[in-house]
Amino acid sequence: MANLEVKFCGVKFSNPTVLASGILGVTASSLKNVIRNGAGGVTTKSIWLEEHIGHKNPTMFGTEHYFVNAVGLSDAGMKKAAEETFPEYNKNKPAPIIANIVASSMEDFAKLTEEITKCDPDIIELNLGCPNVEDQHGKPFSCVAADAAKVTKLCRAMTKKPLIIKLTPNVSDIATVAKACAAEGADGFCAINTLYGMGIDINMRRPILTNKSGGLSGPGIKPSAVKAVYDIYKATKLPIVGTGGIMTGEDVLEIMMAGARLVGIGTMVNYRGVEGFGEIVKEMEKWCEENGVKDLEEIIGVAQ
């Protein structure tokens, strides 16, 4: 029987599959249900300092090839996380939890890091996919290496928890952004967030999403995720939560061979349901058996 256990920044996961942020992540009960279904860990939906109103429905749609969403990062804010989500998740805590936080100013990011640390998550993940209100072009933090590095530095100073940066693939060179963050003390990365996407209903002649455009995820983006993980691993050698288009146990192994240590899974739920986590773990075990892999350490980054 292969050992699927992996350590990520010193945190032990019973298997490398981790629920990606924003899927089934609104409440502690929902997160625990995902663990019950086989995931090795969970990530919270992005948490803001204050309550944040998202976009109106439709907030997502999918086809067999991809999924597009514009939920708009709706969240009840840090208060709910501190009073409800974390206390409830941490009582007979079933597996590690990654706190994903988001803000539109560097100052808020630092404050949030300080606040969320008190909730005792295992890992803190900065969602830099949100536009920087201070930047004159209003580009997302992780589109500009210097901005990403600055946020990393400020947050790093606020916590001793493992700090990982979630990067957007919508840049010409993701490795440069990753290196800049690593230089400021990032412990690892989560890649990728969604690509740009839009769908138009030709009968209505209107964009499907009320927000018009959204984020592209699902089966169609797997090669972009594998490429990003490969490049970030090569550039930094830091641990990575490889995320994007993972649907099967084979997909998990593929992105791990590119350099991922944990594997984020979100849109899969749309195709296989939450039970998919358990099925994927079985698929991994089967492949490891057949291919004589005793420990996943053997395959992390092996395709480099």
Place this chain on the structure above:
Amino acid sequence: MANLEVKFCGVKFSNPTVLASGILGVTASSLKNVIRNGAGGVTTKSIWLEEHIGHKNPTMFGTEHYFVNAVGLSDAGMKKAAEETFPEYNKNKPAPIIANIVASSMEDFAKLTEEITKCDPDIIELNLGCPNVEDQHGKPFSCVAADAAKVTKLCRAMTKKPLIIKLTPNVSDIATVAKACAAEGADGFCAINTLYGMGIDINMRRPILTNKSGGLSGPGIKPSAVKAVYDIYKATKLPIVGTGGIMTGEDVLEIMMAGARLVGIGTMVNYRGVEGFGEIVKEMEKWCEENGVKDLEEIIGVAQ
């Protein structure tokens, strides 16, 4: 019967489907065969000034969701284009032809523009977006608005032919790049080129492509293409060859509603064969009939 004819920079196309660059584009006979199968126009495989050696096989692979290629822009150079491809295509010329050119220096781009103009193509397309071609800053030209604008300016000075810029989606804001090119005299755009992609064979534990990484195309990228076209159209109002993941007549209509005037189709051939062009045109006609669309001008950019 709906009128599928469209004019693009003054050039008349019998229908908006155009063969994308790099697919079935090695010889004039192959290009003519694509027109025979129903396409409204064709684009040549990227042409270099001198012969250019591409990557070794495997140069491409696909799944039901996407396709990844790293052909490496192999080409026999301008000499073959001038002595063989264009003379042969232009004798009883069946439809408009777009000359796609590529270079790794601004100087070569200008020289090529001058040379290719002598071949009398209907439109000249600058491939500034191929992830396989990098300038000395280590980025494709169209990843940097200033570079893209400079190349546009140099080439603009060399030709009176309609000049369009093919853009990469691997940037955080494609509209900014497009605006910069428009300011230097670009007549239109082709979007998108491929996204970054990589696939790993888990049994071999190696990247599938000999070049390791390649360009992602096919069904999974359609939402990225629609989004890019929507943004470029909003920012410049210039004509666009909407390209990326187009598989059906409905897909053609969708990207036209986002703002495309012509629609580039490449990877579709992998799924439906070259006959797919004729089938797609029929699907468009059917939808136009059913929805009372008499002229495609009615739908271009209607979802804006």
Place this chain on the structure above:
Amino acid sequence: MHIKTFDTRFKTLRIKKILEENPTTKTFIFEYPLGGKPGQFAMIWLPGFDEKPMSIAFDDGKEFWITICKVGPFSSAMHELNVGDKVGIRGPFGTSYKFKKGENLALVAGGYGAAPMYFVAYEASNMGCHVDFLIGARNKDLLLYTHKILSLANTKLHISTNDGSVGVQGFITQVLDQILADSHSKKDYKVFTCGPEVMMKAVGDVCDKYKTPAWLSMEKYMKCGIGVCGQCAIDDTGALCCVDGPVMEWKKLRKLPEMGEYHRDAQGKKHYLRAK
């Protein structure tokens, strides 16, 4: 692994007919084989505005109905629509009510719940079930579907209003208690209820008194409707109202801290149903 073909884009349908059920409620009829079962819901889209879940009030494979109560922006916008207008539809989604030939059913409806319950009664009476249809309303004007219900075979309609303007004065749970007191000994007796959560909880308690199994139409804030966003998760099992529900068995809900106590809004924040 086989990925099932999955497409959650919309069907565009034109409204075929609109019925005024009462001053605040309209039924929209669409000619389309949606294939919905009693208790399931569909997502209704008004392009550029919003999209909301709505129960299927009738579906015979040729046409289906949606009955909408005017309470806020979206339902009001729906009430502005005319015959021939286009809306986007996706679905059917969620679980449905299960019953067999000849069973004895008590359907307890509150508010617009009478509409989806009519769909249950229609199918049940066709299957020769004995149906007691109970509707509770604040007053006469808020009743709906009564004529349609009366036209169904082996279906008995029971009404209660708080003001006694029609039917029994008081709460519908009293009527249910009566019925179960007489007939809970009948085998295969089942109670289905759709209405305000507080009412459904009271119905559940009555059923417990008579050890009668009950199923409820749960209503939680939904975004995706397909089990992805987690917005509709119910504490503390994390069951999803959109895929594990909306029809859920009372015995699985009875003990839940959330049941009849609070809802969550679009941001996932708790709102208590009763001032604490």
Place this chain on the structure above:
Amino acid sequence: MHIKTFDTRFKTLRIKKILEENPTTKTFIFEYPLGGKPGQFAMIWLPGFDEKPMSIAFDDGKEFWITICKVGPFSSAMHELNVGDKVGIRGPFGTSYKFKKGENLALVAGGYGAAPMYFVAYEASNMGCHVDFLIGARNKDLLLYTHKILSLANTKLHISTNDGSVGVQGFITQVLDQILADSHSKKDYKVFTCGPEVMMKAVGDVCDKYKTPAWLSMEKYMKCGIGVCGQCAIDDTGALCCVDGPVMEWKKLRKLPEMGEYHRDAQGKKHYLRAK
């Protein structure tokens, strides 16, 4: 539209057995139900190095063979491999040879063409066809598959060598001319040929003389093997060797400017087969 499930990723197979056909040719045997038909090809991948098209020399649904002639980097690398080594395989691709029970076939092979032609002969003899198997080689040492061919029922082997070291001295086309002169009157007579393009063109000319239909195994530079890249397009029809071929009818090729005249390299540049 329905997109057929399409996956061009590789199967990883281990070499089960290697046969030395002659000093420059080896046959690689794989235990895998590839499902190839005579005339079709597969793509063989050596990770990190290169991938090339190779004809299927045999396939009985349990195992298949690939016979490779050592001419350059890739074929040499293949010759370095040992039993148990892994290679990637995708396919089968392309068109195949078609024949019916009891037909009369002349199979004309040059170079490694004898291997794929053996697959034709194997199936044809099983179907009770009468087969004349013609092999042309420069000399005795370059012959291959002769023993396998001799073991086939209702199959007659004819050999020619330029130096006369075995069989008739001269060109194989002379032998074909003889055979057709005697037997072209037989109905259903068909000629299949696989070898250097110049040889196949000569075979086609002989067939024209006797009005005998002929089919050729075309070999053009291939990259994708699946009809996408356009590398293998044939002038001036633009037909694709990888999907419209490799097996093509002579009457469709006869008039083509490219036939027997030039090939294109990986950059699409012309190379004439004979100095002009």
